[in-house]
Amino acid sequence: MSKINRRKFLTIAGTLSAGAALTACAAPAPTAAPAAPAGGAAKPAAKQFKVAMVCPSAVTDAAFSQSMFDAIKAVQKDMGGESGLLLKYSDNVFQVPNAAAAIRDYAGQGFDLVIAHGTQYGNSLQEIAKDFPNVAFAWGTATDNFESKGLKNVFAYNPKAEEGGYVLGVLAAKITKSNVVGVCGPVEAGDAKTFVDGFKKGVTDTNKAAKVNVTYTGNFSDVSLMAAAAETHTKAGADVLTGSSQSVVGAIGIAKDKKIVWFGTQSDQAGLAPDTVGASQVYDWSGIVKEMINMINSGKKGAVSFETTLKNGGLKIAYNDKVNIPADAKAAAAAAAKDIADGKLKALP
Amino acid sequence: MLSEFFSLTVLTGIAYSGIRLATPYLFAALGEMFAQRSGVVNLGVEGIMLVGAFTGFAVATWTSNLWLALFCAAVVGIIMGLAMSYISVNMQAEQGISGIGMHLFGLGLSSLLFKKWLGSTKAITGFQPIKIPILGDIPIIGEIFFNHNILVYIAFLLVPIAAWVLNKTTFGLKIRAVGVKPEAADSLGVSVARIRYSCVTFGGMMAGIAGAALPLALINLFQENMTSGIGFIAVALVYFGGWSPTGVMLGALLFSLVNALQLWIQVLDKDKVIPSDFALMLPYIMTIAVLAFGKRTNQPAALTKPFERGSH
Incomplete structure (x- = not known):
């Protein structure tokens, strides 16, 4: 029986690890997303600025997760590509405990800014941010940057x-x-x-x-x-x-x-x-991403809540001519x- | 609201949507029923559906040939079904856990291939509704039953075929025997491994088709993890339907009809007397109620138990 047990174990381990490996494979290696550089570029920093993002759905979802992914890629292009801004991301992380583990991992790996792109990540983020006072975090959609809870390293962002x-x-x-x-x-x-x-x-x-x-x-x-x-x-x-x-x-x-x-x-x-599709309201987070990078480079790691509006250009109406x-x-x-x-x-x- | 609710438009709307919505559940659950009747629970249906959905959508995008897309999804389902058969029959692995592995594998593979090969998604033109001559012209009945796309008809036609195969053919008898008492079937010269391989592989093919039905017949688009639990509900529907094709169909219809019903309640309830959360709970409340009061008459005695000659 021991032979069968070992075979069983190997089979199960093999199947599970193949699944896990593929799931992991699906996350990194983003393709370049074309985006027009916007004005008011983030100040070029001497060193590479490292951004990590955790989001609940695929970065190709044509909705919430993609809006932030596209914005960071636009800023990356503006900062001279990967040498100016490094982006790592974990997408399809809807479950909060899995997201919390990913956020903690990125914080521990020395990223300058970890974006927890999902309202549901708030409670976990509050705990994690306490343990990494030198890492800047951002989460949204949210208005509470946890400054009232004594945290100085969390930005919040919310679209109107x-x-x-x-x-x-x-x-x-x-x-x-x-x-x-x-x-x-x-x-x-x-x-x-x-x-x-x-x-x-x-x-x-x-x-x-x-x-x-x-x-x-x-x-x-x-x-x-x-x-x-x-x-x-x-x-x-x-x-x-x-x-x-x-x-x-x-x-x-x-x-x-x-x-x-x-x-x-x-x-x-x-x-x-x-x-x-006649028209879309586009969440253009690139402005606040640049602002956060500039703040972090000048020493401010959080305690600011951003709001995107039609007026400040964070929200745009994109018509489809077809x-x-x-x-x-x-x-x-x-x-x-x-x-x-x-x-x-x-x-x- | 109540008078509006009982209008003909609404009632036909609920029935039509219920039948349409039941299609992917029905494909997946009928296939899974065969696997379970032979004694194997394949919890990886969701993963196979995802790969089927991706394959169907990708092939349809590249070739615009919907039948080729469906065929390729079925082939991919067969391959994954064979893998599941090997794991559960030859390797005798714990079926629940290997099923979860298959789900993760399908989730990862479909996401990876989508990112590598397509990157973005653009709507395709899926199977269009076909009005059945004469029958389709009958008022109300025609609109509800005879104005669907081809995959809806196929899914429902498979129900009597599955019942016939299972109950009236020698092959069906062998499946049932292997699922209830494999050692007895084996002693009479029935190859337990061959029967289980056939059933699990057929289940895989049906799961592949069920997945492809989403982009090709229901939604016209693909998204990563788009099945969103349909495969797991299909596994539950097999229990719900008492391992019989008719029971599985009734379960799929009940679940889909209540889902269609709750959407109409939301549309008609302008003043939001009924909270949307309550309406959304309805399908699940119904499911639990039927499961609680239903009888488990046909549960295969050897379900989830690997068979090894001479070990009994």
């Missing part, structure tokens, strides 16, 4: 997602013919909720006759349930759809199939379905964006 939500709501209200608009929400919390609330207000402020139907799937990753939600909205008469989180690829696939317009958020989703959006809709959206930026219009109810 409702702003772009409102602007996209104006567009949706202008182009809907059935006067029914569907919203595919993931979890009723965080920037997903503020985006949905802003979007609803944008629609109803612009078109009193329009109905906004909202569903939540209860998680950020269930692609097929998100597709079912989108299909339900179309059956209920919606001819324009939007939604948030990485699981919206399911809904975008349905929108393409039904030949209706989709409005995206977090990343520019036009590439997923060029004939379907989908025809009438000029009057774009003009109304631009006016709403200006009013929000000027503080004349509240995006949230």
Whole structure:
């Protein structure tokens, strides 16, 4: 029997380790993501600046994780490539204990900035940051930088997602013919909720006759349930759809199939379905990444909370020229964006 | 809300979506049912589905040939099913743990290949709905049952075929015998290893197809880890369905219908009288209730037990 036991052990160990190795393999070796260099470059440091990122979904998710990945790659390009900024990342780490282990590992490896890109990582990060006072951490979406808890090495960042939500709501209200608009929400919390609330207000402020139907799937990753939600909205008469989180690829696939317009958020989703995605609110974190690098290089490692808005350029509306959006809709959206930026219009109810 | 809820549009909408949503569960669970009836639990269904989903999507992206994409996903499923057979039959490994290994393997492999070969995803045009002549024109019934894409029809047609194979053929008798008392089957000259290999490999092929059904027939896009637990639910559906094809189908339909129902509740409940969290709990509450009150009539006695000639 001992022979069988050894064989069994080797088989199990082999299968598990092959799986683990492949899972690990899938994470590193990022490909270069093209991005236009933005103004206000981070000050070139004498030494290579090391950034680590831990995120809950794939860096190719066309949503939350990709938004930060693209931003860091843009800053990296701006700083002269890998010699100026080294990026290591662990993606698809939805489970908090696994993320906490990765964050701790990166902190211990001497990274200058460890970005915990997920609201759910907050509690763990608070504990880890205490143990590494010389490492700067950042987490979002969040407003609490833990300064009140005595921590000086944590940055927080938060998008005012409702702003772009409102602007996209104006567009949706202008182009809907059935006067029914569907919203595919993931979890009723965080920037997903503020985006949905802003979007609803944008629609109803612009078109009193329009109905906004909202569903939540209860998680950020269930692609097929998100597709079912989108299909339900179309059956209920919606001819324009939007939604948030990485699981919206399911809904975008349905929108393409039904030949209706989709409005995206977090990343520019036009590439997923060029004939379907009308516009996206893009989280452009590159500005705050540069700011954090500059602060860290000048000795400040945290205790700052950043907010991205339409006004400061951290949020952008990216149109997709391949989908025809009438000029009057774009003009109304631009006016709403200006009013929000000027503080004349509240995006949230 | 209530009057709206009982409107024809809503009720047909729920039934239509329920049937459509059940498709990947049905493919995966029917395959897994054969594996389990032969005595092997393959917990790696989720991993095989992921590789199937990637293969299907990648081939469809490169060639625009959906049938070739489906065929390739099935072949990949067969290969992974053979690997699982080798691990559980020849190596006699603990099936639960090796299944988790297979899941991790599939998760990692699909993510790795996606990053290396595709990098980004762009929607494809999947299988389009086919209206069955005459039947599709029947009001309500036609809309609910006879206006789906080809994979939905295939999945449901497999149910009676699976029941026939399992209950009316010699091969089916051998499968059942091997799953209940392998040593007795062996003494009568039935090759336990061959039967288990066939069933687990068939289960792998079905899991590959189930995975490919997501990008090719339901979603039109691929995303890493896109199965999001469907494979594990499929394994549970086999228990839920009492190891019978009809039971598995009813389980898949119940789960999908309640999921479709909760989405409609959210759409119609404008004033949010029912919290979305409650609506989302419905499919799981139903599942637990049925599991708690259901009978385990057909559970194979030799389930998860490796067979070695002469050791009994």
